[in-house]
Amino acid sequence: MPKPIAPPAVDRVYTLNLGPQHPSTHGVLRVLLDLDGEFIVKADPVLGYGHRGHEKMGENRTYKQFMPNTSRMDYLSGLLFNHGFALAVEKFAGIDVPLRAKYIRTICAELNRISSHLLWFGTYVMDLGGFTPFLYAFDDRENILDILDRVTGSRLTYSYCRFGGVCQDVDETFLEMTKTFIDRLRSRFSDYHNLVTKNIIFIHRTRNVGVIHPEQARQFGVTGPNLRACGIPFDVRKMEPYELYDQFDFEIPTGTNGDALDRYNVRLEEMEQSCRIIEQALARMPKGGGYLNRSVSSRLTPPKGEVYFAFESARGLTAYYLVSDGSPHPYRCHIRVPSFSNLHVLVDVLRGTMVADAISILGSIDVVIPEIDR
């Protein structure tokens, strides 16, 4: 639970404005920090600088037209958001997906998850003052972007998934490249561990820093690697398996303390688990069977009603809530994003910590601001 701290004398409180353009806040996040010397008395995240009204946009365009928006919310795991939206609408309208398409989506989604974690790894270590691992992580990430670029045609905002499949089939070269990449990434982990995980400076900056207690995490609705670092093995891919995740053999890595070091370890281990999923998917992927269900109408009208679909993005439980009134446009489109809950646990966690640790904690929580503001 948050450390008890004596209320400071009012004239000693100094308000520090962290952001909205601070290099270590990962986007346009502003945190108002009330400081008593070096200690934080109160942290108040201010949101909304990147608001584009995606939910409202969802209501004035058709389901198909909303697809490009989904990869612009969390731009680091755009394919996962695409995938989730496609699954939500497929569940809503009862669309069948060819088996091959399911495998393609799973492979691409997991690749995207790895790329998101790699970027987090690089930027987090850079926040803590280590520049070199950032370059190595980006070198690996570039490989994933090349692979995804080959099939999706873009590097960041993919809009690759369609209702009933994907927009383009994969070829043998893609499969080869993916296999090579996984071997390469595995050989890189030892470098990462030698360079960062064992580094004494890194350990001192992260161990017992920003401890999130399981109870606190539950109260704030923290999900994803941040929750698993607290020791709660909650992963939507295991708890409510969607797509093909119930057929793959993978584990949910968990931490024990819930500190920044645990969050780091959980994410690194998750990359390995994603590699395992991709390997199994590559081995089992059928050769034929089509990559897109062509019978889906371009003016898709799901029946009257509502659907809620949750999936695991790179940052935690993400969900689409769609309400249809029988027209081609959703009546309501709500998106539950993990970063919003993950960020607000900061209010509790930052209390009583030092300013220098605030950067470490903020980085370790891995928030993507456009996803919160959407």
Added chain:
Amino acid sequence: MGYWKEIVEGGWSLVEGMRVTVRRLWRPVVTVQYPRKQLNLSPAYRGHIELRLFADTGTHKCIACGACQRACPSHVIRVQGIKPHMKSPKKATHYFIDFSRCSLCGLCVETCPTQTLQYSREYELEGDSRWSSVVDLIARQEQSRS
């Protein structure tokens, strides 16, 4: 952990990390000096849309049906066409796109009934005003053919 033990182990971890960095010095360079050297574009690369030239007719096959215009989420496309005679098929006269607002989702290419739209492979675009990105694809195609 004891004080001295931590110093020794911590110092060793820095040496280990340094060893990784030094080993990387002998690996090949992964970056490309961009304007002097360029990478190959991916086969699926999505640039802005353009009209395909069909070998059999020597021109595009746009019938100005407006399917792309309706499919576009950002209202980027505006197609105009005429019917030269009452019984002849409609033919596009203008095909405007505003590339500055295009999100490259590909819905227009997918909905085109005559497969006349394709992604261009241009990525080095520049302009001095926002109107530079508004292009009449048909005029552009005529220009490049003449």
